[in-house]
Amino acid sequence: MRDFLKRIRLPALLIFLVLLTVLSMLEHNDFRQRINTEGNIFQRLLLDAARPLQNLIKVPSRFISGAWEDYVFLIDLKNDNDRLREKVLHQEQEIFEYKEALVSSGHLQRIAEMRSDFEVPLLPAKIVGQDVSPWFRSVLLERGINALVQKGMPVVADAGLVGIITATSPNTSRAMLILDRQSSLSGIIQRSRTRGIVRGDGTRALDFVLMVEGDDVEEGDVVLTSGIDGIYPKGLVIGKILKMKRDKESLVQIVQITPSVDFGRMEQVFVMEKRGPTMNLLYGVSGKPKIDTLGDQGVQ
């Protein structure tokens, strides 16, 4: 009997662990389920423990890759390039704001309403790490629950939309990038107001699925968030149309988008401290940020 128990101990443990993993996967395969589940203590501990370590590793890592770029690819050329890129980025942003205001309505009141939609408190957060699996695209951020970051909050960068918070711990959070294959959002072409679905394809580009073949789309068109998915606010820049993917047999038209954000070079992002209505429905009211904590300190 003892021998028998000893013999089945290993296969039994293996079967138990395999079942555990399969059940866990089935539980968390859906994005909505995953985002609606509170992170366990194991996850929170690991994410928080990794943060100082990642910050420590980041310094020599950045130094080596920075030195490589600076000295191998000529210092002046790179600095000039960075300065010009920054200038172009600012100018593009200004042009975009003017265009968006004009195209949206032309009425000052409506423009004012649109601007108020944009005025969401933004929390700066440094990126401390990226997804370790080649199948998924996410980043680890240096801000967590203690900084009022919650699951479902949109993440943006100066150049445009980045993704959404999917996991939080007291001092760290994880954001799924729009490049991830599980990411899907509603987009609109700024020029023609044509709507479609923007999907991540796991690479550095995005797919824009248009419902009607022959919709008014041209290469170079700017794609923005439409806001109707209730996840991301309206008017955030997603990217530019790169090329058409013609498929005569398909009823839908798919075009490729180059994201406006350079995900490879991204170092800092901003967490929008306001969730969309869909996310609020998913979470209920309990997840509302407590902004009055500063007031309490003031009374003391």
Add this chain to the structure above:
Amino acid sequence: MSRHLIAVILLGFLSLSIKSVLVSEWSAHLIPDAVFLLVIISAKYLKAWTGLLVAFLLGCMTDVFSESPAGHHALLRLISFYLTITLYNQFQLDRTVVFVPFVFALSLIDSIGAWVLISLIGMKAGLTLYGLGGLLLSAFVNAVSAPILKGAYGFLVRFFWKGNRTRAVDSLADSH
């Protein structure tokens, strides 16, 4: 043994933290999957049931550092560990000339297994020709770095535990 187990878990945690930072600077395919290699190499030094637990825990840790559903990497690491202890003596994996192609093959199986699992549970996982090239490159990088990591692991075991080791591969043979 418990010190050894904690050491492996900490090494895995360190590897994941390093990898998550390095991925921002270099291509993911050029960075060896140290946790995967740790699971395979530890098969030589840990008891089978301890090794299974280590593989499971390291897999769960990888899931935390990734957008993957909880359990995804844990299952893959369990399979990798079980395949290693089952085939270790049969293929004489102690020999580097066999160990390197074994790691290459297992790394490919692991990657394709990841793709199959993601697809099976209803998530999107496109595998293009470019992606397949990346998987081959990852497997090659893992295979090349495996003997180095194996040597370093063996040195640590000899240094800290003076060769006092229990082989998962032997304990598996005892149980049969």
